[in-house]
Amino acid sequence: MTLGFVIGESKPTVVTGQTSRSLPIGEYVIINSKEGKIVGLVEKSVVSSAALGDVKNYDETLESIEVAALNKRDKSHTAMIRILGFLESLQKGKAILPAIPPTPGTEIVKATKDDLGQIFGPENEEWIKIGGLLRNPEIDSLINLNKIVSRHLGILAMTGMGKSNLVTLLAKQIAELDGTVIIFDYHNDYSGLDFPKMNVIDAKINPRLLEADTLSDVLEIREGADIQQRVLRLAFTPEVKESANFWEALDSQVQYIGANPDRKEDRHSADRVQDKIDDARHRSSEILDPDMSNPVALIKEGRLNILNVSEFTDRQANVALAYYLQELLADRKAAVNAKGGKTKSKRSYRFNTPIFVIIEEAHVFIPKNEDAKAKYWAAKIAREGRKFGLGLCIVSQRPRDIEANVLSQMGSLAVMKIVQEDDQRQIASAAESISREFIGQLTSLNIGDAVLVGQWVNLPAIVHIDEMKGKKIGSDQDAVGEWAVAKKFEEVGAKSMKDLTRKDF
Template sequence: MVVGICVGETSLTEVTFISDKMPKVGEYVTIEYDGKKVLGMIENLIRGNDALNVDINDFKAIQKISKIGVEDNYIRGKVKILGDVNDNLKLPRTPVLPGTEINLADKDVLEEIFKVKNPIKIGTLVNQSDVDVNVEANPILSRHLAILAMTGAGKSNTVSVLIDQLLNYSIPIFVFDMHGEYVGAEFPNGEVNVIKPKLNPKYMSFNEIKKLVSITGNAFIQERYFREAFYDASNKISEGTEETVNFLDLIYNFLNVKYTDAEGNVDKSAADVMNKITDAKIKYSNLFYQNAPNVISKIEYGKVNVLDLSQTDEYVASVLVSHVLRNSLQRSKDAAHSGNKEDLIKNSVFFILEEAHILAPKKRDSDSKRWIQRVAREGRKFGLGLCLVSQSPKTVDHDALSQMNNMIILRLVEPEDQRHVQSASESLSQDLVNQLPSLNVGEAIVLGLMTKVPTLVKIDEFKGRSHGDDMDIASYFANIKQKEDEELKRQEQETLDMGYDY
């Protein structure tokens, strides 16, 4: 089917065409010239009328012209060149000849484009629902992924579809679940392993515990006291001499013994640190567990491992995220340095971070942000993958976001969000950015190493059960009112049945 004819000057990357019928943005087309069959994507469309130009200001004249000037209507579009279908989508070395016809791409051509070695089916083409969209699993796992959307655009559904598809490969998935959306989820292809946020202080780094004890960066004397006590406690744990004593108690006891004089007076700075340790033990009584195993040791293969952060504040969530990522990266590095490739692959984990704008904020530092950046840079060498999920892309750290070599972008309306995402992606053109506000719920632009071509996708509906939907508040309270009215009527009827009258 002929879509249009190339006009004007053409280039190796795009062509302009004129059409007598309205195609759709996101449709794939083929252009045959110079012995090549080149695939392209319609990225821009406009309608116009030469007679009804913007320089005419007379309303009555416009009315008359509109009645007789229908034949002057035209459709102009722009096609982005994606590559030669018969040469592994390599970009052509010669531009299209003006006057060349542009045709809609055949279904068999598109099916070949979306045929990959390790398929992850995420949906169908928006404009051709009979063509499945499969992306390649390995680039997602090794080159990272961002799922970005405004609230209510279908982000949670997309994450759930992705998780369920990855479970087909028994890949260990680890979700930092900020709102408890996945704790009670049911996935057709696998089970959920809920991990409670319990930390054994002996597995924590000096900086992690220092943060939780609220010793700030400018409290140099307190930090010096705490560091001395921390490493003394670590040595005792390593030597096995104080295994039964709580790690924070070891730190407290060291300070108490060393900095209390014969009269029972405690050094002021040491006392300040001891008080902060006591406060931390009370505040985080549900977080610290002396006999808790290392969190990453609880990861189970072939399951969705969900760390439930719904009852923790952002500060604790940041510490937990940094703790897990730090330990996981260190474990994978140790496996790599041992020279055992099988151990390295066995330690692979795909981390999904909900609320990435909180865990990796753009304008402030945090422990979680630093380790997210580090895993984003180094993780692919050691089998660690990241998926950043956010409804506020503009507030996600640019360095972390730019390391996401794959993106699934659902509806984004705010211009600042759009600019921030575009600056972090090499393959998101301005024409595609312009389409983001017009996407319907569940529709997305998919691009990056996981797909051969940028794609406009209708994401599949998740077939399992999750808790990502908005609450039906109106119905809830309406049902309460209805039940109250029914109860009142029941009581009135009982009164009448007993022979009483109002």
């Protein structure tokens, strides 16, 4: 179906189209150039009216509207169309741009399912469906799973725009393929999901396995409290680590150090450390468990593992994430090296196949300009994970607060609605393939719409992600509804109380 024609000045990368209707931004079209069919993406769309272009007052506007309605030539629909490459080469997974620009007068036609199906939905088991093209909805949008496990993924959007929905969709499909997924669930959003192959775990920390400075984080010893940190470091001896009754052994060792007559000034700090140990034992007893085996043993291969860290303080969550990331990387390294016969070391490993780790609220764990243990390990996995089959997915509503070095290592991105310019700028600098016009689109996306760029797609795509049915994840609270129900209960309660009173007396 003819949509219009190329007009004005053309370039090999961009043309202007004059069309019979306004083309929506994000629509894919075909330019029937002499050299072959070219795929184009509408990046800008303008409609203007000759009669209404230069009106001076209200009455003239009314008249001009009538004139415009009668004149078929009044409206002009102009579109800026970015050239993505020859259709034939794109269907084979390669983008080849024309050497010479399409001549003005070249026909622009609607892209069909036959044209685009192979590009956005290759028939290959690596590719899974996550939605449809936003402006060509009859065409499915698929993504290459292998690319995100080996080259990582960023899911970025304002709150409530569909990040967790996409996470659930991906995680479920990976688990269905017998892959291992771990979601680091900061707000306990995912444990209510109802899928087969789910393994919900309350994340725990075994304090015996930590380093002294990490233990001090877990006990919430203040960062500047140097003497307290020193006391803890001295008290955290190998004997304490191995003693049957860990907390008591640690507590008495701290007391012993505080009683050193040569360092009377330590006494007060040792008391404070004892308080902290006492606090941690009572307040965090659910999550600090010196009697558990390795926390990583709770994770199951071939499952969707949900690690609930919602009971942790931020510092504890940071320690836990750092611990899991470090262990997972070491495990995968051992597995890959053993398979390749590269190592003589006999470090045993748990996971035989690649793992995909998803970090929600990534800006908390991988913050810009701040040192954090989890950040160190996330950055290391972002750089090295590829070799060992450990993929990272960072999910955030504040891309501007994420360490740029880590964000730029994400080989693929799904970006949903984002209004803040700081965030847009950060995304633009992280992803070269995301053009300025695309970024401009981010403000106008609706819930569930996303721009997909990077290695998991053959072409940048504006899509609508399928909504996951089933239990709602992290949905907004229905305050008004809950108040109404509570009031009803109160009324019913009061009434039955009256009935009761009347009957009984």
